[in-house]
Amino acid sequence: MKMGLVTYTPEKVEGFDMHVYYSKWVDGSVFPAAEEMQNDVTCFCDAKTIRENPDLVAVSKSGLALRKNRKVNTPFDFVCPTNPDYRKKIFDYIEGLNKENIEGVTLNLYHFPEEEFCVCPRCVELWRQSGLNWTGWRAQEITSFLKQAKDLVKGTFAVEMYPDPVLAKERFGIDFEKIAELVDYFHVPLSARDYTTNYWVDLLVRDFTRILKKPVVLELSAEMPTNEKLDALLKTVAYVSKQHLKGVLFLVHDSENAKQICRFAVKNTDFRAWLRTYEFSEMSQIVDDWAKVC
């Protein structure tokens, strides 16, 4: 199992062998490519673009896909995914990234905001013309967007997802079967303030590694400063290291944040004894490797 980082700064850290850099954010910020890293592109969540051009937002009977609309529980502001001009903007950006020496591209938030979206006049017309049912049409739109994006990527191609193993197709248009044919791996983010309660991480990792037909990389939040939270995080990684994961990524602020986690694990003799006692051999090896570099 590989260990890696998801960061907001384009710098690699020793001790980690997967590096994902957020190059386009949900607030609309766009950054140059990070060399030799996996560049993570937020597709249809773009607060800045919607502020500048409110007509682009996705629509439902319960109103617009905006955070301020509390009738719908969307975490971000969503552009309608069938807008051809906005899609072109994303494709142009992906094309630009691939002119640089990057490892590859990961897409996130490339789907519909929820089941009842989008019923703008263009989407309703496209759905009507397709002859498909609502779920089938929405999934087809998202899969075809991903196919076009993949054609622009010369390296590793991966997607994140809203981590719902059962209803992803109905809710978001995410068709795991079809998408598996396009991607090198699936990136499953299970974000939390901490992992002191962690049964749900184990549960979702078991479900996703069973149903997804490509390797699975798990992302856990690691911006936590306290020893108790770091201890819970590392034990959660130990538990999931017994599942069939390609890797675990820590979401961190910066490289110092990542080094702090390595140092905490290496110096924590109780944790290392716990790993030996309960035969977490893979995790023990990871911490031994960290001891050589931090």
Ligand SMILES: [Zn+2]
């Ligand atoms: Zn629409």
